[in-house]
Amino acid sequence: MDLTLTPEQETFRETVRTWLRANIPEEWARQTVAGSDIPRVEAYDLLRRWQRTLYDAGFLGLTWPVEYGGRGLTFVEEIILQQEMALAKAPPVLNVLGIGMAGPTIIAYGTEEQKKRYPAKILSCEEIWCQGYSEPNAGSDLAALQTRAVRDGEHWVLNGQKVWTSFAQFADWMMLLARTDPAAPRHKGITYFLLDMRLPGITVKPLRQITGDAEFNEVFFDSVRVHESEVLGGVNSGWRVGVTTLMYERLTLGFGLQVRLRIALDGLIEMARRVEKTGRAVTKDPLTRQKLAQLWIETESLKYTGARALTRLLRGELPGPEASAGKITWVDVNQRLQEIAMEIQGPYSQLRRGSEWAVEGGAWAHSFLRSRANSIEGGTTEIQKNIIAERVLGLPKD
Amino acid sequence: MDFGFSQEQELLRATARKFFENECPSTFVRARMEEPVGVTDGFWNKLAEQGWLGLVYPEALGGSGLGFVDLTVLMEEMGRCVMPGPFFSTVLLGGLAILEAGSAAQKNEWLGKIAAGEARTTLALTEPNARWDAAGVTVTARQGGSGFVLNGTKLFVPDAHLADVLVVAARVAEGKSPEDGVSLFLVPRDAAGMTVALLPTMDQTRKLCEVTFRDTPVDAGALLGPMGAAWPSIARVLQRATVALCAEMCGGAQKILEMTTDYAKIRVAFGKPIGTYQGVKHKAADMLVDVENAKSLTYYAAWAMDENAPEAGLAASMAKAYVSDAYRKVAGTGIQLHGGIGFTWEHDLHLYFKRAKSSEFTFGDAAYHRERVAQLISL
Ligand SMILES: Cc1cc2nc3c(=O)[nH]c(=O)nc-3n(C[C@H](O)[C@H](O)[C@H](O)COP(=O)(O)OP(=O)(O)OC[C@H]3O[C@@H](n4cnc5c(N)ncnc54)[C@H](O)[C@@H]3O)c2cc1C
Ligand SMILES: Cc1cc2nc3c(=O)[nH]c(=O)nc-3n(C[C@H](O)[C@H](O)[C@H](O)COP(=O)(O)OP(=O)(O)OC[C@H]3O[C@@H](n4cnc5c(N)ncnc54)[C@H](O)[C@@H]3O)c2cc1C
Numbered sequence: 133m134d135l136t137l138t139p140e141q142e143t144f145r146e147t148v149r150t151w152l153r154a155n156i157p158e159e160w161a162r163q164t165v166a167g168s169d170i171p172r173v174e175a176y177d178l179l180r181r182w183q184r185t186l187y188d189a190g191f192l193g194l195t196w197p198v199e200y201g202g203r204g205l206t207f208v209e210e211i212i213l214q215q216e217m218a219l220a221k222a223p224p225v226l227n228v229l230g231i232g233m234a235g236p237t238i239i240a241y242g243t244e245e246q247k248k249r250y251p252a253k254i255l256s257c258e259e260i261w262c263q264g265y266s267e268p269n270a271g272s273d274l275a276a277l278q279t280r281a282v283r284d285g286e287h288w289v290l291n292g293q294k295v296w297t298s299f300a301q302f303a304d305w306m307m308l309l310a311r312t313d314p315a316a317p318r319h320k321g322i323t324y325f326l327l328d329m330r331l332p333g334i335t336v337k338p339l340r341q342i343t344g345d346a347e348f349n350e351v352f353f354d355s356v357r358v359h360e361s362e363v364l365g366g367v368n369s370g371w372r373v374g375v376t377t378l379m380y381e382r383l384t385l386g387f388g389l390q391v392r393l394r395i396a397l398d399g400l401i402e403m404a405r406r407v408e409k410t411g412r413a414v415t416k417d418p419l420t421r422q423k424l425a426q427l428w429i430e431t432e433s434l435k436y437t438g439a440r441a442l443t444r445l446l447r448g449e450l451p452g453p454e455a456s457a458g459k460i461t462w463v464d465v466n467q468r469l470q471e472i473a474m475e476i477q478g479p480y481s482q483l484r485r486g487s488e489w490a491v492e493g494g495a496w497a498h499s500f501l502r503s504r505a506n507s508i509e510g511g512t513t514e515i516q517k518n519i520i521a522e523r524v525l526g527l528p529k530d
Numbered sequence: 531m532d533f534g535f536s537q538e539q540e541l542l543r544a545t546a547r548k549f550f551e552n553e554c555p556s557t558f559v560r561a562r563m564e565e566p567v568g569v570t571d572g573f574w575n576k577l578a579e580q581g582w583l584g585l586v587y588p589e590a591l592g593g594s595g596l597g598f599v600d601l602t603v604l605m606e607e608m609g610r611c612v613m614p615g616p617f618f619s620t621v622l623l624g625g626l627a628i629l630e631a632g633s634a635a636q637k638n639e640w641l642g643k644i645a646a647g648e649a650r651t652t653l654a655l656t657e658p659n660a661r662w663d664a665a666g667v668t669v670t671a672r673q674g675g676s677g678f679v680l681n682g683t684k685l686f687v688p689d690a691h692l693a694d695v696l697v698v699a700a701r702v703a704e705g706k707s708p709e710d711g712v713s714l715f716l717v718p719r720d721a722a723g724m725t726v727a728l729l730p731t732m733d734q735t736r737k738l739c740e741v742t743f744r745d746t747p748v749d750a751g752a753l754l755g756p757m758g759a760a761w762p763s764i765a766r767v768l769q770r771a772t773v774a775l776c777a778e779m780c781g782g783a784q785k786i787l788e789m790t791t792d793y794a795k796i797r798v799a800f801g802k803p804i805g806t807y808q809g810v811k812h813k814a815a816d817m818l819v820d821v822e823n824a825k826s827l828t829y830y831a832a833w834a835m836d837e838n839a840p841e842a843g844l845a846a847s848m849a850k851a852y853v854s855d856a857y858r859k860v861a862g863t864g865i866q867l868h869g870g871i872g873f874t875w876e877h878d879l880h881l882y883f884k885r886a887k888s889s890e891f892t893f894g895d896a897a898y899h900r901e902r903v904a905q906l907i908s909l
Contacts, residue, residue, distance in 0.1 A: 401909065418901070422901070437822060447534065460815075525787075529806070
């Protein structure tokens with residue numbers, strides 16, 4: 133057991149740290165919302181530029197192969213980068229779904245042509261990706277998806293609808309799951325497509341969320357013609373490919389999530405120091421201290437649980453039970469953190485952006501509302517628990 | 531960066547698992563619960579033969595010179611079988627106090643004997659005020675005669691009735707701070723005016739005592755560490771013992787998770803194994819999450835101890851806060867998912883449930899350690 137870094141890794145840390153100090157955009161410090169883990173619409177332009185800057189400096193795709201635009205480094209460097217970004221309160225990357233999911237999946241399953249074509253542009257933020265999995269009648273039960281793709285010569289013709297598709301209104305590409313063989317068993321008739329969002333027949337309708345923002349969308353396909361070269365991982369093999377994407381999501385986004393959580397917690401503590409309740413700083417209130425300390429402890433535990441999972445990966449072992457604990461813990465801690473932020477603000481938590489009385493410009497009201505999605509997006513907590521019970525603990529399937 | 535156990539450590543785990551399955555089945559545990567001693571000479575000698583009584587003592591003092599991460603592995607296995615007996619009190623409390631604070635002569639006298647299974651000791655720290663901080667030490671040690679005279683009462687002292695020598699924390703002077711003025715003394719079992727009374731405990735695998743001193747004389751050579759300035763040593767011992775306890779608790783929690791999932795696979799209700807039902811599945815998943823996070827924090831704390839990392843104290847408190855809650859919850863859920871059978875004396879679950887409860891309060895409960903975390907992160 134050794135959590136120390138090699139001299140090369142220490143040097144890398146130093147390089148990242150120095151670079152961040154010099155390059156974090158000034159506007160960010162002003163716009164930054166301490167409690168926010170998801171980029172907000174009004175920050176997109178800034179974040180696009182920021183990702184490009186990170187890419188040009190060589191800090192993106194650290195673990196991706198060099199020939200596909202990456203750096204060929206290990207997950208240790210990736211974690212160092214994420215930690216330093218947290219410490220520096222750096223803006224997040226915009227193309228999260230591309231970097232966290234599309235890129236790694238394409239690198240794992242793509243043809244040589246696909247691997248040359250897509251990953252680098254994901255890193256540089258030239259092409260933003262969204263994930264078209266969920267449908268009105270297929271959420272948790274993803275394999276129930278009904279969007280159809282029918283072969284027509286060299287093309288597949290798409291009809292159907294996706295929903296809750298984050299970033300679809302800005303995305304250039306979509307990871308799309310569609311049914312290509314309705315006669316096959318549910319999991320066997322699905323194909324994974326790389327879909328150009330500019331093709332004719334695609335309509336994107338933003339959906340307003342409880343935050344008031346429109347972050348996710350409905351996406352309709354009306355006889356959209358996709359070329360067969362855009363199939364990823366083989367016709368009717370989409371389930372396997374799609375599940376890989378979800379594994380990457382849990383892994384790569386996992387590191388980032390812990391780090392963003394730590395940023396949010398630091399922000400919460402800073403805010404709490406300034407809030408007075410019955411004549412003293414709320415951080416001196418014994419109950420609040422208990423709650424903040426518990427958040428701290430669990431945020432740290434996520435870090436070390438992540439380190440254990442990473443170690444298995446670096447040793448070339450299969451993921452262990454610790455890998456499953458991450459997402460559930462993160463969701464629980466973040467939602468509790470947001471509740472506590474509201475509690476600390478008391479009546480002020482009712483105010484949102486626009487009121488000069490609102491704490492930190494009403495940012496916490498937004499991140500509080502946004503956190504309700506955490507236990508739904510990327511697989512609900514109930515589904516995560518089913519997976520742990522059945523796959524990790526071996527309890528019988530229903 | 532590698533945050534996993536080494537091959538040697540995995541080997542130690544396998545050896546220990548097998549050893550305890552053979553030597554410490556629940557029939558053995560239950561027999562020890564019923565009698566005051568809580569251990570057999572045979573079992574104790576076997577622990578010594580394995581080298582486990584001196585695992586973390588330096589080789590020069592008769593130990594194996596291993597670290598806290600190695601110890602973590604062993605403690606997890608001990609927790610798994612709810613091992614009874616004075617291991618904790620002897621090796622990790624009294625023994626570590628001698629290692630931390632003792633003179634070369636004191637270390638030479640005791641640590642080799644402890645490692646060889648020839649001597650037992652404990653740390654008499656807490657008192658009826660039930661505090662784990664320095665302010666809790668009110669037993670007095672007055673200078674007099676050729677040494678000191680002790681007066682007062684210690685409570686919750688583990689295995690004092692088995693100790694050849696007790697390491698006793700006492701106040702030699704009222705200092706500027708509570709830490710100031712605390713000394714440690716080596717008090718032999720037959721010291722005049724000292725009485726040891728075994729307390730009936732809920733967790734019968736852990737024997738606790740009341741120790742009273744009525745004008746108990748100890749000679750000047752009994753002083754362990756600097757006069758009036760032993761608190762830093764005590765704090766270090768507590769920190770280390772806390773981490774070891776957390777590891778033991780993780781081992782117990784892991785075992786309950788396994789017992790419960792095994793049972794849920796075979797117990798049939800409404801025509802199906804109960805593990806088929808989501809009410810059971812989701813609780814089992816919650817148990818796993820608690821157990822894994824508990825391990826992560828504990829392993830980190832053990833590593834921080836070995837590294838003498840500046841954040842080791844914070845790491846220990848983070849672990850104890852989390853693990854105290856986790857073990858209690860996991861043990862409670864384990865009983866729940868077993869239904870009526872889990873509520874019986876015959877089933878082993880209550881051994882773990884009670885161990886979880888006694889461990890929760892040993893070295894400070896979750897609330898105590900969360901407050902410490904709050905202080906250490908400058909809240
Ligand atoms: C903010 C946000 C962003 C999103 N972004 C995307 C995106 O970019 N791309 C995309 O494809 N999807 C996205 N989603 C969709 C998300 O993946 C789904 O909402 C999620 O998988 C749940 O599906 P559902 O909404 O249909 O709920 P349902 O599946 O209908 O679930 C309803 C409730 O029933 C429970 N439930 C369902 N089945 C079971 C079961 N077997 N056992 C126990 N309980 C069960 C669920 O846990 C939930 O509580 C997003 C969602 C949100 C909230
Ligand atoms: C102190 C005590 C006193 C008692 N006194 C009496 C008495 O006087 N008379 C009497 O007749 N009985 C008595 N009982 C028995 C009691 O009613 C049963 O223990 C109880 O009904 C549970 O049954 P079980 O023990 O067989 O557990 P099981 O039915 O085997 O249940 C084990 C676990 O599986 C869960 N489970 C089972 N089925 C499902 C499902 N479909 N969905 C989700 N979870 C499920 C249960 O909730 C439980 O957590 C007593 C029990 C106790 C502990």
